[in-house]
Structures are given as C-alpha cells and as structure tokens.
Amino acid sequence: MAKENLSVWTSISFWRRSAAWVTGFATILLIWLTFDTMGQISMGTDADLQKGITKRVPAPTVINYHIDYKMSEKRGHEVPVIGKKEPFFGKEWSPKEAAALLHLGKLGSQAKNCMNCHTLLGNGAYYAPDLTKAWLDPMWGATMQGMTGKSTKEEAMAEFLMHPEKYPTHARMMPNLGITAEEAKGLVAFLKHMSSIDTNGFPRGFSKTVDQFKAGGTNAH
C-alpha cells in the first residue's frame, strides 16, 4: 500500500540532485566550449600565410595578398581564398606595420560607430550594407574606381570613406564622418582583413548579389 503512494516527483532530494547534475554538467560544458572556441578564433601568423596554412582568422599581413571568394562544394558555401601577393596602397606591409594599420582601422571603426548602420561579422545594423565581405564587393572595381578616379580598389575605398557624400552609391547615403586619410587607410585594411576571415559562408547569398551585379543588376544587399 505504502509503495503505491510513493512519488519521486514530489521528492525534494530528487530535484536537488537533478538540478545539481544539470548545472554541474552545463558548467563543465561551457568551460570546455570556451577553450574549444579559442582554436577557432585565434589569429594565424605571417608564417602560416607564407606556408599556405589555412586559418579561420589569418594574420594582419593578409592585406598583402589577393583575396578571392569561391564556392566550396565540400563545405556547401563560399570560402575566402588567399591568392598571390599584391601591393596594398602601393607597398608590402611588414607584420608590425600591418598589425598597427589594422589596429588603427579597428579603433576607427569603433570611434566612427560603423555598427550603428552597418553589420560587421554579424554584429550591427542593416540600415546600410553588410561590411563583413565589403572588400570582395565588385562595386569597388570598375564602378567606384571610375567614380573616384582612382586606379586601385583600396584607394577608391579610402576616397569613398573620406568623402562619402560625393558618391551616391546607395539609396540611403553615407554621411561624411570626418575620416582622415590615415584612418581611411586603416579602415580599408580592417575591411580587407575581415573579408579574409572564414565565416562559414556568412553573410549567406553574398555571391548571389555579386552575380546579379555582374549581370547588370544592382548590388544592394
């Protein structure tokens, strides 16, 4: 008789033990996941780039290389492909110089609050185009180089960043944020490096808009 009335569900010690197990396990799991993520997000070195070792986040000296974005059949999305060396603002940047430039660009992006309108690596707003893969946008090629009268992609980007009000590229125009020439260089380096980060295909469908652009459509994301 007594056995039939037994209910584990009303036993405090059952709930206490279950809660202790779930909390304890989740704590260990989260600590493990934190360390597991470190390997994914740690930056590669210049030596990795020279040896062709693929890192999710390449070294700052990646700005000295051509960056392409290609569909990977194996992974089912586009991946950045680091190609041959190409001059960036007319020179090759040493690891120290590249890191300093990238740092300046990062601080610049924070000071000018790019994320207030744009999205960087999934953080920010969608009032203005997603900047995660901005460097790979074909608009910086013929169109913007023609509009700004510059001969390279990086110079066209820097010119646009310094005087965005002169170049109507988007339905919602970017305001002039008083970006200096040096800051603009840093921001372009920051954007080029960001485009070389393997984001598992984020933002989705970027290449689709590139194809539309090449077919004569707009490239507004």
Add this chain to the structure above:
Amino acid sequence: MFFDKFTDVVPSFFGTLNQGPLTLTIFLHTIIVLPMFWIYFSEKKKLGK
C-alpha cells in the same frame, strides 16, 4: 548520411558532432538526460526503504 564528414577549417570535437542535423543537440541532451533516469530510480529506491 546522418553523420557527415568533417569539413570545417579547424578540427574540433563539437564541430564534428555538429556536422549533421541536430546531432550535437541530440548528443548533449542524451548525456544530460540519461543520468537523470538513474537519479530517478535511485531516489525511488531510497523512498521505498
């Protein structure tokens, strides 16, 4: 195939489990829930005494 070949850049245990649909979720829930059956029956036994 339920478990796909690992294709991520940096190999990791959780990345491997995450290659298929819901595989990581099912795995984690299983190892959290299974010991709770043991807790349940051991408490039942304790209450019965």
